[in-house]
Amino acid sequence: MVRLGARSGYAIKKTADLSTRNFWPTSLAQVYPELARLEDAGLVSRRDDARGERVRSAYELTEAGEAALVAWLRSPRLAPVQLRDEGLLKLFFADALPRPDQLDLIRHVRAEDHASVTELREQIIPLAEQAHRHGVKFPAIVARLSADLYAYAEEWLARLEQELSASQPPE
């Protein structure tokens, strides 16, 4: 984030909320200690950047920091994906519901997917495309991938709803 231009801890958190939040959530209480660790390790440098009375630090990547970033990006290890999705969990157990409630649940999960698509298309993708104009391509790529995935899930659930509406419950 520092490399992409977020210079203060506050700016890092704000940028993350508008870009990586959907696949890598971050809280301010993580950002500040992490910046301190990175500085100790010599991966970022801190410069005083006060606005009048208000203290502010401006961080930049050091050469070692840039190298560490690239080494991480190149390393083939990926931590296992962690997903917690209560909508899918409810769907999994939906056999316990009568048919009309099953359809309500499907519509509800679909609506959540739709909200994600909307947020991505209206807020996150436009921002990422600004970066695109400055030669930074991948934030926009990831945002489009995310939006397309949620849109695909939305369509999938719409088809499911139609199929279940058409068929009578066997019970």
Place this chain on the structure above:
Amino acid sequence: MVRLGARSGYAIKKTADLSTRNFWPTSLAQVYPELARLEDAGLVSRRDDARGERVRSAYELTEAGEAALVAWLRSPRLAPVQLRDEGLLKLFFADALPRPDQLDLIRHVRAEDHASVTELREQIIPLAEQAHRHGVKFPAIVARLSADLYAYAEEWLARLEQELSASQPPE
């Protein structure tokens, strides 16, 4: 899980690993205390079910437990989706890499997606379809949705790889 036939804590964990793991991970150290809480709340009943010397408990849903399950399924609140995906995070920052490494990264993330598709199609869906034959439909529906989503992501990344291979980096 108890309702679907997993009677011991161990069986619950095993079932979860073969069904809900991808969207709701569970550890054994959660299962046992949670079963105790559910029993205290009167939502499950515990029966002794020893195998010879080895102690074993068999749990069943009580009427109150069934009602609580249905109430949860009907309640419109969904906890926010939590996702942590290092592959997407690396893609997000991939502008820091030279083009060939970007392509390697995309291929790597795609391979992980492919592995998920394979696991779902070869192990999880077949199991869920067994339940389907006993009138339990939704585990198979959710497994198919998951598999289709991963397959969609895989194709999306294949297209991205082709586009990036065809175009020369502007830098």
Place this chain on the structure above:
DNA sequence: CTGTTCATGTAAGAAGTTACATGATTTG
């Protein structure tokens, strides 16, 4: 001149994982 945003941190608590501890039963 008031409300929002910018800005930095700490502390307490919740949630969840890994490792520990133990041992019987079943399968090949």
Place this chain on the structure above:
DNA sequence: CAAATCATGTAACTTCTTACATGAACAG
């Protein structure tokens, strides 16, 4: 008869979030 699986739990630890605490600068 050895290895894998079944089975139940606890303890320590890690990770992350929420709430707290504080206050300057800026926009309307």
